[in-house]
Amino acid sequence: MKPRYLVLLVVLPACDRVQPRMEITHTREISALAPKPTLNATSATRFFDNAAQDAEQPKEHPLLWTVPAGWKENPATQMRLVDLRFGPGDEGECYLAALPGPAGGLSANINRWRTQMGLGALSDEEIGKLPRKPLMGSESYFVSADGAFQGMGDAASAKKDYRLLGLIQAAPELTIFIKMTGPKALVEANQAAFDTFCGSVQFRKKQDIPMH
Amino acid sequence: MTTPTQKSSNILARLFALFSSFGLATSVLILLLFVTYVGTLEQVEHGLYESQKKYFESLFIWSIDLGACLRAMSINSTFGHVPVLLPGGFLLMTVLGLNMVCGAVIRMRKGWRTAGVLIAHLSIIFMILAGAIEFFFKKDGNMPLFEGQSSDEFQSYHERVIEIEQVDPPLADGKRLSLVIPQNHFLDLAPDGTTGKARTFSHASLPFDLVLRNYQENCEPKRADGSESREVVDGYYLQPKTPNPTAEQNIDGIYATVKDKKGGAAQEGILWGISAAVSTQPLPWTVKLEGKTYAIDIGRQRWKLPFAVRLDKFERELHPGTERARKFTSFITKLVDKHEEKKIITMNEPLRDQGFVLFQASFNMEQRGSGAVKQSVFAVVENPTDHWPLYACVAAGIGLGLHFFMMLGRFVGRQRKTANA
Numbered sequence: 001m002k003p004r005y006l007v008l009l010v011v012l013p014a015c016d017r018v019q020p021r022m023e024i025t026h027t028r029e030i031s032a033l034a035p036k037p038t039l040n041a042t043s044a045t046r047f048f049d050n051a052a053q054d055a056e057q058p059k060e061h062p063l064l065w066t067v068p069a070g071w072k073e074n075p076a077t078q079m080r081l082v083d084l085r086f087g088p089g090d091e092g093e094c095y096l097a098a099l100p101g102p103a104g105g106l107s108a109n110i111n112r113w114r115t116q117m118g119l120g121a122l123s124d125e126e127i128g129k130l131p132r133k134p135l136m137g138s139e140s141y142f143v144s145a146d147g148a149f150q151g152m153g154d155a156a157s158a159k160k161d162y163r164l165l166g167l168i169q170a171a172p173e174l175t176i177f178i179k180m181t182g183p184k185a186l187v188e189a190n191q192a193a194f195d196t197f198c199g200s201v202q203f204r205k206k207q208d209i210p211m212h
Numbered sequence: 213m214t215t216p217t218q219k220s221s222n223i224l225a226r227l228f229a230l231f232s233s234f235g236l237a238t239s240v241l242i243l244l245l246f247v248t249y250v251g252t253l254e255q256v257e258h259g260l261y262e263s264q265k266k267y268f269e270s271l272f273i274w275s276i277d278l279g280a281c282l283r284a285m286s287i288n289s290t291f292g293h294v295p296v297l298l299p300g301g302f303l304l305m306t307v308l309g310l311n312m313v314c315g316a317v318i319r320m321r322k323g324w325r326t327a328g329v330l331i332a333h334l335s336i337i338f339m340i341l342a343g344a345i346e347f348f349f350k351k352d353g354n355m356p357l358f359e360g361q362s363s364d365e366f367q368s369y370h371e372r373v374i375e376i377e378q379v380d381p382p383l384a385d386g387k388r389l390s391l392v393i394p395q396n397h398f399l400d401l402a403p404d405g406t407t408g409k410a411r412t413f414s415h416a417s418l419p420f421d422l423v424l425r426n427y428q429e430n431c432e433p434k435r436a437d438g439s440e441s442r443e444v445v446d447g448y449y450l451q452p453k454t455p456n457p458t459a460e461q462n463i464d465g466i467y468a469t470v471k472d473k474k475g476g477a478a479q480e481g482i483l484w485g486i487s488a489a490v491s492t493q494p495l496p497w498t499v500k501l502e503g504k505t506y507a508i509d510i511g512r513q514r515w516k517l518p519f520a521v522r523l524d525k526f527e528r529e530l531h532p533g534t535e536r537a538r539k540f541t542s543f544i545t546k547l548v549d550k551h552e553e554k555k556i557i558t559m560n561e562p563l564r565d566q567g568f569v570l571f572q573a574s575f576n577m578e579q580r581g582s583g584a585v586k587q588s589v590f591a592v593v594e595n596p597t598d599h600w601p602l603y604a605c606v607a608a609g610i611g612l613g614l615h616f617f618m619m620l621g622r623f624v625g626r627q628r629k630t631a632n633a
Contacts, residue, residue, distance in 0.1 A: 018397055024415040030377065030388035031365045033520060037494040037507045039379060043446045046487050046495040047433040 063096070066200035068193035084197070086190055092182030094194060096201065103175035109168055110143055113179065117147035117164050133167060135176065136201055140169035149181055163187040165194055231307075232315030240308045247273065247301055253281040259457030261370060269347065270300030302347070309340040328615025335607035342600035351515055351594040354573060357523040358587045362547065364520035366592035369460045371395055371513035374468075374483065376415075376422065377496075380505035391415050393424075394513075398466065401427040403452070412471075419502045423469040430455045430462040433484055443467060445480045466510055470499050483510040515594070518566045520547040524554075526575060526588040540572050542588040557590065569593045 043049070065082055067073050072090065074083040082096040103109065110130070111121035122130075131142045142165075149162035163184040169176040178201070180187060180194050187194075230236060251267030257280040258266075267273060275293040282289035299307070316333035320326060355366040375390040383389060393413055401409045403426045410425035426443065434451045436444040443449060450465045463485040470479040479499055487495040487509055496509035522545040529539040541558040546565065557563050563570040573591040 018400065018411065020410075021412045021414065022397060024376075024391045024393055024413050024418075026392040026394060028375070028390050028392050028514065029516070030390055031363070031516060032388070033362050033364055034388070035494060037377070037379065037496045037509070039496075039498045039505060039507065041495045041498065043433070043448050043482070046497070047448060047482075047484060048486070049433075049435060049448075 062204055064200075064202050064204050065096075065197065068190070068196050071190075071193065071197075082201075086193070087182060087186045092180070092186045092190060094178070094180040094197065097177045097179075099175050099177075100173070101175070102170060102172065106141065106168060106170045109170075109175070109177070110141065113143055113164055113166055114145055116151055117145040117149055117162065118158060119145055119147050133195075133198065135167050135169045135178065135198055136203065138169055138171070140167040140176070142167055146184055151181075159183075165191065167198055228314060228319075231310050232319040233311075234315065237308070237311050237315065240304050240311065243299060244301070244304050244308070247298065247304065250276055250281055251301075253284040255457075256280065256284040257457060259459055261459035262457070266300075268301035271303045273298040273300050305340055305343060309337060309344070312337045312340070325618065326615075328611045328613070328618060331611025331614065332608045333611075335604040335611060338607070339601055339604035342597035342604065345597045345600075346595055349596055353512065353515070353592055355521070355570070355590045355592050356576070356587050357521065357590070358585050359523055359526055362520050362522040364517045364547075365514045366517065366590075367512040367514045369512070372399070372464060372485070372510060373513045374398060374422075374424065374466070374508070374510045376418065377507045378417075378504055379507050391418070392513075393422075398424050398427055401425055401466065403428065418506075419474070419504070420470045420472050420499070422508070423471060425467050425469075426450065427464065427466045428452050429464050431465040431484075432463070433465065433482060445482050448482060450482060450484075464510060468497065468508060470501065470508075472501060476501075481508070483508065485510050487511075517568055517592070518548070521545070521563075521570070521590070522547060523588050526586040528575060528586075540575055540588070542572055542590070567594055567596065567598075569595070569598060 038045075061076065061081070063081060067084060068086070071084045071086040071094070074080075074085060076083060080095040080097055084094045086092040086094070104112075107122075107124055107127055110127055114121060127141070132139045133142045134140070144166075145164045147162065147164075148158035148160045149164065150158035161184045162181060164179065164181050165187060166177065166179040178198055180190075182190075247267050251263050254267070254277050255263030258277065273296060275295050277292065278294045279289040279291035282291065312333055317330065317337065320330065320333070322330065351368070353366045353368040355363055357363055372395040374393040376393075377388060377390040397413070398411065401411055401424055410423050413422045413424065428450055430453045431450040432453055433448045436447055436449050442451075445467060450467070456462050465482060465484040468481045468483050470481070472478070479501075481497040481499070483497055494507075494509065494511075496507035499506045499508060523542055524545055525543040527539075527541045527543075528537055529541075530536060531538045539559055541556060544555050544557060544563070546553045546555050546563070555563055557570055557572050559572050562572070569592070571591040571593070572588070574589045576587040576589065577585070
């Protein structure tokens with residue numbers, strides 16, 4: 001009898017050996033319900049690099065306004081959302097700023113302006129009697145002050161015979177300031193333009209603001 | 213003098229004696245106990261997935277992280293990996309299965325007195341077989357769905373793939389097809405210096421070769437500022453991060469180059485796993501060549517279900533006065549062809565259909581516009597042996613119960629004989 005050998009066959013699985021160059025052999029049918037890929041996305045978008053995405057997108061201002069005739073517009077800055085100039089030598093300026101929350105409070109801001117004009121502070125009672133004007137659909141306090149305008153500087157550098165006109169709208173979420181300063185006569189001549197500008201300021205509608 | 217036939221018979225007899233021995237069974241069970249203990253300790257720091265691969269799905273264990281094991285037992289330790297050579301869980305279970313067949317079935321005395329034990333042994337072999345089939349054939353993953361969204365695919369928790377899809381022009385039959393590079397073809401392309409190990413992939417239908425290099429298990433693209441030594445592509449480089457013990461939370465990445473087969477300019481890109489994870493808006497790397505547009509991305513392996521699921525509504529109940537979830541419930545519609553069927557999937561009440569099981573796993577809330585959108589996440593399992601362990605346990609219980617009552621009966625009978633004597 002010939003020896004019978006039980007040959008233990010170790011059947012190795014078809015080894016999927018990796019090599020420097022390989023042919024793609026697997027395919028997959030993608031479901032019709034699977035979302036379509038977004039093509040041509042930039043690396044910033046693909047990697048959720050928000051800062052880079054913002055830099056790629058042109059910024060849309062959240063506000064709309066009308067620049068009065070004869071006034072010039074400067075680029076917006078971090079502090080001044082709208083920055084306008086008027087007068088022969090651009091000595092008149094009018095800007096709009098917004099700060100989150102009460103921004104120190106109505107009284108503090110009004111008296112800060114008065115201090116910049118070299119004037120004394122008003123009491124809360126006197127502030128309460130200040131005239132009101134509409135701004136962006138809500139009531140705001142109107143401030144008018146004549147004096148030596150020192151702005152952020154000191155009294156020695158103050159410009160005499162200046163006038164300040166301003167609107168402050170205080171809300172719990174946001175405080176909006178519109179402040180106009182310049183030589184008294186120039187400001188007086190542009191008061192109507194100031195009123196026109198203040199009346200034209202409004203929020204850009206939501207659907208006009210591109211969603212990122 | 214023994215003949216070759218006698219020699220081979222002797223060898224086989226010895227092998228059979230070895231594999232059917234009670235001593236082998238005892239040794240294997242002790243080793244299984246040790247491997248289970250050490251693997252459970254090590255998974256505290258290394259994560260369940262890594263420990264499972266190393267201890268329970270391997271043929272051999274080459275090292276033990278002694279420090280991790282001691283720290284898991286609240287013992288301060290600075291020990292690192294200790295080299296060992298131990299059989300892994302897969303090898304041990306294979307030997308145990310063989311031992312059960314040889315010793316507990318073939319070699320065992322068979323008769324009505326051992327019927328119960330035989331049933332119990334067969335049920336254990338059945339359970340081991342269930343484990344082996346599950347190891348080779350089970351698919352599990354998840355399926356996240358927003359309210360109103362439908363899907364008939366689920367994605368693996370761990371298996372990575374790189375896919376190339378020709379998106380423009382679309383295929384003539386309207387179907388979407390992707391070329392798939394499985395993970396075992398690129399996981400080894402770990403960084404090495406600045407360029408890393410590379411591999412070229414080709415397909416007859418593509419006008420380009422895809423060169424992959426510098427795979428990183430967990431990483432994040434960072435904007436380059438010119439000071440980094442790593443490879444920079446389109447102003448970004450992949451910053452490696454420490455792999456997360458919870459392997460599903462790792463986001464991998466790899467560098468890719470598309471080389472025109474006709475010798476044109478190469479295109480460089482980075483594939484990052486998060487893009488494919490954004491389920492409503494995949495963001496692949498777009499490549500254009502010869503008037504065609506391709507989407508290339510790295511993500512999780514996806515499998516198709518024989519039915520689609522639409523999430524109609526998701527409800528979350530909280531324990532009163534707390535933010536702890538009490539119950540998640542998903543109201544879904546199961547879609548097969550054009551037939552719709554309303555179903556409910558909730559905790560401990562999965563949907564079972566055609567070999568697939570959908571469990572309610574978790575949920576997400578995503579802010580969209582002025583509101584939040586709910587997303588339900590289902591765990592999906594395709595396991596051919598889904599209920600086999602249950603059947604095995606029932607059979608073992610029957611076998612042991614049978615044997616117990618038979619032994620009890622014999623004992624009582626002997627006691628009576630002794631009393632009457």
